[in-house]
Amino acid sequence: MKWKRSERLVDMTYYLLEHPHQLIPLTYFSELYQSAKSSISEDLTIVKETFEEKGIGLLMTVPGAAGGVKYIPKMSEAEVRLVIQDLKAELEHSDRLLPGGYLFMTDLLGNPDLINRVGKVFASAFADQQIDVIMTVATKGISIAHAIARHLNVPVVVVRRDSKVTEGSTVSINYVSGSSRRIQTMVLSKRSMKSGQRVLITDDFMKVGGTMNGMKNLLEEFDCQLAGIAVLVEAEHADETLVDDYYSLVKLHEVNEKDRTIALSEGNYFSKRGHDK
Amino acid sequence: MKWKRSERLVDMTYYLLEHPHQLIPLTYFSELYQSAKSSISEDLTIVKETFEEKGIGLLMTVPGAAGGVKYIPKMSEAEVRLVIQDLKAELEHSDRLLPGGYLFMTDLLGNPDLINRVGKVFASAFADQQIDVIMTVATKGISIAHAIARHLNVPVVVVRRDSKVTEGSTVSINYVSGSSRRIQTMVLSKRSMKSGQRVLITDDFMKVGGTMNGMKNLLEEFDCQLAGIAVLVEAEHADETLVDDYYSLVKLHEVNEKDRTIALSEGNYFSKRGHDK
Numbered sequence: 001m002k003w004k005r006s007e008r009l010v011d012m013t014y015y016l017l018e019h020p021h022q023l024i025p026l027t028y029f030s031e032l033y034q035s036a037k038s039s040i041s042e043d044l045t046i047v048k049e050t051f052e053e054k055g056i057g058l059l060m061t062v063p064g065a066a067g068g069v070k071y072i073p074k075m076s077e078a079e080v081r082l083v084i085q086d087l088k089a090e091l092e093h094s095d096r097l098l099p100g101g102y103l104f105m106t107d108l109l110g111n112p113d114l115i116n117r118v119g120k121v122f123a124s125a126f127a128d129q130q131i132d133v134i135m136t137v138a139t140k141g142i143s144i145a146h147a148i149a150r151h152l153n154v155p156v157v158v159v160r161r162d163s164k165v166t167e168g169s170t171v172s173i174n175y176v177s178g179s180s181r182r183i184q185t186m187v188l189s190k191r192s193m194k195s196g197q198r199v200l201i202t203d204d205f206m207k208v209g210g211t212m213n214g215m216k217n218l219l220e221e222f223d224c225q226l227a228g229i230a231v232l233v234e235a236e237h238a239d240e241t242l243v244d245d246y247y248s249l250v251k252l253h254e255v256n257e258k259d260r261t262i263a264l265s266e267g268n269y270f271s272k273r274g275h276d277k
Numbered sequence: 278m279k280w281k282r283s284e285r286l287v288d289m290t291y292y293l294l295e296h297p298h299q300l301i302p303l304t305y306f307s308e309l310y311q312s313a314k315s316s317i318s319e320d321l322t323i324v325k326e327t328f329e330e331k332g333i334g335l336l337m338t339v340p341g342a343a344g345g346v347k348y349i350p351k352m353s354e355a356e357v358r359l360v361i362q363d364l365k366a367e368l369e370h371s372d373r374l375l376p377g378g379y380l381f382m383t384d385l386l387g388n389p390d391l392i393n394r395v396g397k398v399f400a401s402a403f404a405d406q407q408i409d410v411i412m413t414v415a416t417k418g419i420s421i422a423h424a425i426a427r428h429l430n431v432p433v434v435v436v437r438r439d440s441k442v443t444e445g446s447t448v449s450i451n452y453v454s455g456s457s458r459r460i461q462t463m464v465l466s467k468r469s470m471k472s473g474q475r476v477l478i479t480d481d482f483m484k485v486g487g488t489m490n491g492m493k494n495l496l497e498e499f500d501c502q503l504a505g506i507a508v509l510v511e512a513e514h515a516d517e518t519l520v521d522d523y524y525s526l527v528k529l530h531e532v533n534e535k536d537r538t539i540a541l542s543e544g545n546y547f548s549k550r551g552h553d554k
Binding site: 007010011046053100111155 | 327375381384389393424434
């Protein structure tokens with residue numbers, strides 16, 4: 001059966017979106033659709049222009065015999081601003097206030113559409129870097145880690161507080177939590193990472209950065225490298241921050257339990273992006 | 278700017294894939310693309326036919342003033358068989374054997390492409406039912422829960438073993454774990470669910486079904502209804518299973534630690550599908 005261009009465009013768009021950061025040889029499409037490579041190239045030009053026009057992402061063409069095409073999810077700046085705006089608007093509700101000045105965020109971390117967009121925001125920031133693994137700590141960062149991972153096409157590893165038999169042999173470290181200054185433990189399955197891998201660390205919330213710093217130390221035990229840090233919400237505090245090179249989407253300045261107000265601003269995403277470029 | 282059909286098809290495909298199980302009015306597309314509704318209808322017919330031909334999913338058209346179009350992710354039977362095959366092939370490796378007859382599965386649960394496909398398999402099975410929430414228990418089921426949730430466009434709630442201050446007020450139950458017969462605790466934030474919601478429960482592994490049964494009991498505390506159970510791997514056992522109405526992709530029959538062999542078969546997915554239809 002020979003495919004029409006219109007059908008090829010729909011199916012190709014689906015296939016590319018399902019395989020981000022993967023090089024797909026033109027022969028894959030030309031054989032699948034029984035079409036000449038020149039037709040496939042024309043199709044891909046249409047896809048590329050639409051993806052770029054609409055801020056869906058980039059379509060990179062690699063020329064030559066071993067070449068092909070690669071979809072790189074990249075959000076437009078306007079859409080990133082929208083994600084941050086939506087997050088801020090959600091977090092500002094006074095009914096999120098919990099005793100002790102904490103914010104209830106669990107529902108946002110369970111919202112698949114919002115978290116998918118957050119994942120694409122961070123995947124956009126790290127699209128040009130070599131990332132081999134996304135690391136997070138159980139439980140709240142897992143949905144963000146998977147959303148980033150899907151857009152970068154790399155695996156997720158989850159650090160735990162306790163060792164479980166189903167993890168096999170593990171590597172464990174002790175670290176000092178940032179705010180409470182207590183000694184805590186982190187455990188990661190030995191099979192999780194290979195030495196030399198570049199790891200992006202993510203979590204839902206960061207104050208002083210003790211947990212992030214713990215994960216950084218754990219990376220060293222695996223001879224892995226820190227490729228970056230991505231945080232949904234960072235909180236202002238008086239102490240020295242333990243990690244300095246991170247992206248955040250929202251910054252929490254103050255929680256006033258008496259007036260029931262929450263003061264938030266945009267995180268460092270855009271200022272850091274400008275600096276990194 | 279007026280859009281060409283080819284560009285509309287690419288952008289429309291992207292938009293529909295990003296908004297599963299959501300009714301999109303035709304006016305949304307006709308205004309966005311500055312095109313007549315009749316042209317949009319023709320575009321959607323092409324998308325619909327390609328989606329169905331390629332086993333991507335269904336495109337449902339709802340006629341009338343309040344109507345529109347809805348993308349329902351649905352995997353073809355052939356592709357579901359491929360997912361199950363891939364899972365089985367992965368799980369059969371003898372280096373997955375852990376002391377005590379456990380299987381190492383953590384890497385599979387962290388593989389974004391595999392888990393995305395698993396999510397679509399289960400979302401296909403429940404595509405015609407009203408599902409309001411996906412529920413799982415920390416930590417290993419979370420990636421599966423989110424993958425299903427993204428395809429069904431519903432939120433995820435995560436049951437925990439312990440109560441945390443960031444969860445706000447919680448509901449807690451005690452239950453008897455299936456295999457070890459120990460009393461265990463489950464905790465869920467009060468804000469997670471509203472009464473009357475229909476909940477799909479999921480987890481990575483099920484033996485006797487104690488954890489699943491615990492989650493079922495927790496549902497009752499919220500006046501919610503069980504809509505279904507989805508398990509990646511079920512294990513054969515001699516005791517009576519505590520839940521009976523579930524889908525599984527793979528069944529683990531026996532682990533022989535001495536010979537280092539793992540006996541697996543296809544789960545009940547297809548037999549139950551045939552029965553439910």
